[in-house]
Structures are given as structure tokens and as C-alpha cells.
Amino acid sequence: QTGMFTYDPGFTSTASCESKITYIDGDEGVLLYRGYPIEQLAEGGDFMETCYLLLNGELPTPAQKAEFDYRISRHTMVHEQMARFYQGFRRDAHPMAVMVACIGALSAFYHDSIDITDPVQRQVATVRIIAKIPTIAAMAYKYNIGQPFMFPKNDLDYTSNFLRMCFGVPCEEYKVNPVLSRALDRIFILHADHEQNASTSTVRLAGSSGANPFACIAAGIACLWGPAHGGANEAALKMLTEIGHVDNIPKFIAKAKDKNDPFRLMGFGHRVYKNYDPRAKLMAKTCHEVLGELGIKDDPLLDVAVELERIALHDDYFIEKKLYPNIDFYSGITLKAMGFPVSMFTVLFALARTVGWIAQWKEMIEDPHQKIGRPRQLYTGEPCRQYVKISSRG
Numbered sequence: 001q002t003g004m005f006t007y008d009p010g011f012t013s014t015a016s017c018e019s020k021i022t023y024i025d026g027d028e029g030v031l032l033y034r035g036y037p038i039e040q041l042a043e044g045g046d047f048m049e050t051c052y053l054l055l056n057g058e059l060p061t062p063a064q065k066a067e068f069d070y071r072i073s074r075h076t077m078v079h080e081q082m083a084r085f086y087q088g089f090r091r092d093a094h095p096m097a098v099m100v101a102c103i104g105a106l107s108a109f110y111h112d113s114i115d116i117t118d119p120v121q122r123q124v125a126t127v128r129i130i131a132k133i134p135t136i137a138a139m140a141y142k143y144n145i146g147q148p149f150m151f152p153k154n155d156l157d158y159t160s161n162f163l164r165m166c167f168g169v170p171c172e173e174y175k176v177n178p179v180l181s182r183a184l185d186r187i188f189i190l191h192a193d194h195e196q197n198a199s200t201s202t203v204r205l206a207g208s209s210g211a212n213p214f215a216c217i218a219a220g221i222a223c224l225w226g227p228a229h230g231g232a233n234e235a236a237l238k239m240l241t242e243i244g245h246v247d248n249i250p251k252f253i254a255k256a257k258d259k260n261d262p263f264r265l266m267g268f269g270h271r272v273y274k275n276y277d278p279r280a281k282l283m284a285k286t287c288h289e290v291l292g293e294l295g296i297k298d299d300p301l302l303d304v305a306v307e308l309e310r311i312a313l314h315d316d317y318f319i320e321k322k323l324y325p326n327i328d329f330y331s332g333i334t335l336k337a338m339g340f341p342v343s344m345f346t347v348l349f350a351l352a353r354t355v356g357w358i359a360q361w362k363e364m365i366e367d368p369h370q371k372i373g374r375p376r377q378l379y380t381g382e383p384c385r386q387y388v389k390i391s392s393r394g
């Protein structure tokens with residue numbers, strides 16, 4: 001039942017709800033979207049097909065896919081007033097801060113016009129958020145680097161459009177590299193949904209009160225930003241850069257094992273996967289494909305990552321704690337090679353996860369038994385006691 005919370009002795013309340021969208025077997029390292037293995041979806045179709053599947057429960061027919069692609073592409077522009085929001089930020093504002101603000105601002109444009117109790121209008125909100133998130137993300141990047149915003153182009157596929165809005169300039173035609181576009185599209189598929197992770201639970205809890213779906217997605221972006229969650233891809237790359245050379249790995253492995261040291265190996269471990277994150281394997285494969293396409297032979301960060309993984313997978317501490325690389329371990333190296341700055345890594349995670357968030361929001365809103373989420377607590381504070389006037393206190 002949505003919103004039912006259970007407690008474990010660690011006082012870690014885990015939201016439990018029923019969902020038909022994503023299945024994870026953490027011990028076996030299995031991830032299914034609507035019953036389809038992530039490995040097959042990542043190799044078989046494109047991100048738009050995965051979006052359709054997550055939202056509707058079935059893979060689209062060719063006609064349904066074409067219609068979905070068309071509808072999404074016709075909503076990729078944002079209101080011209082949205083462009084003025086960016087002017088209020090410093091140029092060096094973290095793009096995740098910009099994303100939280102601008103996605104939240106979208107609710108101001110649609111709040112009064114979308115009745116979420118109407119299925120047709122829910123569909124409108126769903127299409128608009130999926131369509132506009134790449135444009136808003138690309139605008140955050142362009143604002144950071146002081147380049148003009150690029151309008152979306154309707155004759156490009158979703159991911160190629162995003163690459164052009166990021167790396168294209170008005171002065172010349174942008175030539176999409178199909179290998180890189182396909183690789184990024186696969187990375188979006190890998191990040192699309194992941195059951196009741198922290199940010200999805202945030203979106204569900206916010207949505208359970210009937211809040212505007214755009215405001216709920218903004219809440220999910222805020223939660224994803226944390227280094228223990230979606231911010232780990234940025235943190236993992238910073239960690240690999242700090243390690244710098246394979247000779248320094250043992251020192252960091254020792255830090256990760258030291259209970260008195262808050263350092264953790266970023267991109268390692270997972271609350272659910274106690275086996276290899278299936279997405280990490282596909283991420284590593286994509287990383288090698290991208291570096292190969294770009295002719296990058298000796299990437300010191302990749303050397304450190306591969307050796308760190310090799311050592312950790314044979315280390316008794318990590319084996320006993322069941323710590324394996326997760327999706328964030330190789331994604332940073334790949335995105336950096338593609339030309340994205342570290343500050344954009346979690347933005348790309350949020351871009352891809354938006355379809356998972358809105359699909360889970362839609363499933364919750366359409367549940368006739370849905371109630372507002374209301375976590376309880378185990379109270380560990382003072383027993384009831386009498387008030388003492390300040391004049392009588394010591």
C-alpha cells in the first residue's frame with residue numbers, strides 16, 4: 001500500500017510501496033524495467049523507447065514510438081520567460097542548483113493549467129517534463145560557460161538534440177557523432193529508473209500530497225544531488241583524480257577501511273546491490289567504447305579506476321562487506337571524455353532519471369488507494385516535563 005512505512009532497528013525508515021515499474025534483485029544483480037532486463041533494453045532500443053515502456057508498461061509498436069517521439073520533440077522548447085531565470089544566477093552557479101530552481105519554476109508556468117486528477121492532463125505534464133528537461137539542462141551548461149542558449153532542433157533524436165544544445169554554437173552547424181550519441185543514449189537508459197531509491201521516494205512523498213508534478217521533480221533533483229546518491233558520479237571522478245596514480249591506490253583503500261575515517265570509495269557499494277550493479281558492467285563497456293571512439297588510449301583516470309576495481313574485488317574487506325562498483329564508478333570518466341564538466345554529471349543523471357520519477361509519480365497518483373505519505377518515528381527524546389519561567393532558571 002503506497003506510503004506504508006516499516007522500521008528497522010537502525011531507525012532507518014524504508015518506504016515500502018507496491019509498484020509494477022522496476023524490479024531489482026540485489027543479491028543476483030538483476031534489474032528489470034517492466035520485466036525487461038536492463039542489458040537487453042540498453043542494447044536493443046533507444047532512450048525514448050525506454051521512456052515509453054516505463055510510462056505505459058509495454059514496448060511501443062513502430063507507430064506508437066513514432067508518435068511518442070513526435071510529441072516529445074514538439075515540446076522541447078521552454079517559455080521565453082524561463083530563459084530570464086538563468087540571468088539571476090552567478091555564472092559559476094552549480095548547474096544542479098539551477099536545475100532545482102528552473103524545474104521548480106516550471107510549476108509556475110503550468111500549476112494553474114494542469115489538473116492532475118485528469119488522465120489527459122497528467123499525460124500533458126509527463127510529456128512536457130520529459131521534453132523540456134534536456135533543454136533546461138543544456139541551458140544550465142551554456143549559462144555556466146557564457147555561451148548563447150541553443151534552440152532544440154526537431155529533426156534530431158532526443159539525445160543528439162541534447163548534445164547539440166550543449167556543444168553546438170550558432171556560428172556553425174553541429175555535427176553529431178552517432179557513436180557518442182548512441183553511447184549517451186544508452187547511459188540515459190541505464191539511469192532511467194531504479195525502484196524506490198532516495199530521490200524517487202522523495203518524488204512519491206511530495207506527490208502524495210497532490211503537489212504539482214514539476215515541483216515534485218524539483219524535490220527529486222534536490223535529493224539526487226547528494227554525494228551518497230546521484231552526486232556520487234561527480235564525487236567518484238574527484239576521488240579518481242585525487243588518487244591520481246595506481247601507486248596511490250593502497251593508501252585510499254586503507255582510508256576506506258578505516259572506521260575512524262569518513263572517507264568512502266565513491267562509486268562503490270549500494271544499499272540494495274550486494275552483488276555487481278548490472279548497470280556498472282554496461283557503464284564500463286560504454287566507457288571503453290567512448291574512449292575508443294575518441295582515440296583516447298591512455299586515460300590515467302581509467303587506469304586508476306580499473307586497478308582500483310581489481311584490487312577492491314579481491315580484497316577481503318570489500319568482499320565481506322559486499323562492496324562492488326555501482327553505476328557511478330565509470331560514468332564520470334565517460335562523461336568527462338565526452339566533454340562534459342564534472343559539475344554536469346549529476347545533471348545528466350537527473351535528466352535521465354526524470355522519466356523514472358514521473359512514471360513512479362503517475363503510478364502513485366493513479367492508485368485509487370493512494371494516501372498522503374506520513375512517516376512516523378520512534379521518539380527518543382525527553383519524557384513530558386513542566387515548563388519553568390526564565391526568571392526561575394539558573
Ligand code: SDX
Binds near residue numbers: 227
Ligand atoms: C546511487 O538507491 C539507489 O538505487 C541509488 C542508485 C539509483 O540508481 O538511484 O543506485 C544511485 O545512489 C548509487 C550509490 C552511489 N553512492 C556512492 O557510490 C557513494 C559511496 N557509497 C556509499 O556511500 C554507500 O555504499 C551507499 C550510500 C551507496 C550505501 O550506504 P550504506 O547503505 O550505508 O551501505 P551498506 O549498509 O551496504 O554498508 C555496509 C558497510 C558499512 O560498514 P559497516 O557499518 O557495516 O562497518 O560497508 C561500508 C559501510 O560503512 N561501506 C563502504 C562503502 N559503502 C559502504 N566502505 C567504503 N567505501 C564505500 N563506498
